[in-house]
Amino acid sequence: MDANQFREFGRAVIDMLANYAENIRDYDVLPSVEPGYLLRALPESAPEQPEDWKEIMKDFNQSIMPGVTHWQSPQFHAFYPSGSSFASIIGNMLSDGLAVVGFSWMASPACTELEVVTMNWLGKLLDLPEEFLNCSSGPGGGVIQGSASEATLVGLLVAKDKTVRRFMNNNPDLDENEIKAKLVAYTSDQCNSSVEKAGLLGSMKMKLLKADADGCLRGETLKRAIEEDKSQGLIPCYVVANLGTTGTCAFDPLHELGPICSEEDIWLHVDAAYAGAAFLCPEYRHLMKGIEHSQSFVTNAHKWLPVNFDCSAMWVKNGYDITRAFDVQRIYLDDVKTTIKIPDYRHWQMPLGRRFRALKLWTVMRIYGAEGLKTHIRQQIELAQYFAKLVRADERFVIGPEPTMALVCFRLKDGDTITRQLLENITQKKKVFMVAGTHRDRYVIRFVICSRLTKKEDVDYSWSQIKKETDLIYSDKIHNKAQIPALEQFTSRELCEKSK
Secondary structure, eight states: OOHHHHHHHHHHHHHHHHHHHHTGGGSOSSOOOOTTHHHHHSOSSOOSSOOOHHHHHHHIIIIIGGGOOOTTSTTBOSSSOOOOOHHHHHHHHHHHHHOOOOSSTTTOHHHHHHHHHHHHHHHHHTTOOGGGSTTSSSSOEEEEESOHHHHHHHHHHHHHHHHHHHHHHHOTTSOHHHHHHHEEEEEETTSOHHHHHHHHHTTOEEEEEOOOTTSOOOHHHHHHHHHHHHHTTOEEEEEEEEBSOTTTOOBOOHHHHHHHHHHHTOEEEEEOTTGGGGGGSGGGGGGGTTGGGOSEEEEETTTTSSOOSSOEEEEESOHHHHHHHHOOOOGGGOOOOOSSOOOOGGGSSSSSOOOOTHHHHHHHHHHHHHHHHHHHHHHHHHHHHHHHHHHHTSTTEEEOSOOBTTEEEEEETTOHHHHHHHHHHHHHHTSSBOEEEEETTEEEEEEEOOOTTOOHHHHHHHHHHHHHHHHHHHHHHHHHHHHHHHHHHHHHHHHHHHHO
C-alpha cells in the first residue's frame, strides 16, 4: 500500500466511522451470531497475494460488523462505559502514525514529556493531592497504564518490594523468601475481579473482607483482620480501597481505612476505575475524603471520559518506590542525564515498550476542555437519575441501592426468579443490553449510562423495552394461573371416570 492508497483507504474508514456514530441506533446492541460464525466465514489461511483495500472493507462490512457488540450504542447499559470520541480517535491515529516506542526519554522525548504534562493536567482537574503530581517538588507523578488491572498489580508488586526491603533493612538476617511468604493483602468482597487476580499474579494472599450492608469496607473490619493476621505472624502489606465498586458503585471510606494503613505502614491503593472521573466535578470530591493517606490512585480515562481504550491514569506518591521495584539496567537502555525531573517510564510499568497514549488524552482534553468534560459527567448522571424516576413510577419495581453516579440497580418486587427472567428476555431481544449484580443478597439488574451519544429519548426507548418485557411476563403469569384451576378440574374428572 502506497501513500495514495493509504489516503483513499483512510478516507473511506473515516467516513465509515463517522456514519457509524451517526447511525448507531439502527443496529441492535447485541449481534445475532452463533459461536464460530467468523471461523467459518473466513479462510483458514492468510492470503498468498496482496489484496485490494476495497475487498477488505467489503469483508469488514459483511463479516466483521455482524459480530460486533456495539459498546457505543445508546442502548448499551452493561458493565461500565468504554470511552470514545472523535477527538480520541484522531489522537490514536496520530500515535499509530508516528509509531514510536517510548520506553525512555531518548526513545521519543515528546512521548515522555507529553505524558507528564497531561497527567499533571488531569491530576489537577481531579483535585488530587499535590504530592501525586510530577510538577510538585516531591517524587510523585502520574503514568498511563494499560488498565486498572495493571495499575493494581503494579501497586501490589511495588508494595511487596518496599515491604521486603523494609524488613530486611531492619533485620538483615531475615530470609527474603520467608518474608514474601508471609505477606498479605486486603480488599473488599465487592472488589473487581482484577484485584483478586492481582494477588494471584503477584503471589500474595488477597483477603476479601466482608463489606457492610451498603457495600463498603469499614475501617473496623480492616483493623480486625490486620490484628488477627499479625498475631499469626503474617505481614500486612497492601490494601486496595474501592471508590465505586463494580457491582453497585459503593465507596469505601478512605478516611477510615487511610489512617489505619498509615499507622501500620501498609501501601494503600485506591481503585477508582470508573467513578474517579466524577471528581472532575467539585460536588463529588467529598467521596475521596482521606485520599492523602493513599500511596497510589488509578482512574480509567478510557471508561467515563471520552478517551478510547487503553488509557488508565495512575498516580503514585513516591516515584522512587516504583523505580526501585522495576529498575533493570542494560547498556543499550542508557538514557540522557537531565537536571530536571523527568520520569523514566520503563521503570513505572511491567512492559518495557509503551505506546504514545498521551496523544489521545491530550487531544480529548483540548477539544473538550475542562468544562466540556464536567458537562459530559453531569449529563450522564442526570440521565441515570431520569431513568431512576421512571422506574420508581412503576409499582412493580424497586430500586436498591440508591442510584450512584450513572448507575441504577433495580429489580422486580416479586423476587429474584422473575427479575432474572426479565433480564434474560430482554437480552434475547438484543435491543437493550444490561447485566446483573447483587445487592444485599438480592438479584438486581444494573442499568448504566455508558455511551456519550445517549440522550433522554434513548433512555425512554430502553425503559419502554423493559416495560414491554415486564408486561409480557406478568400477562403470561396471570394466564398460567388462570389455567391451573381448569387443569386441576379436568384431572379430577378424568380420575373419577377412570375410578368408575
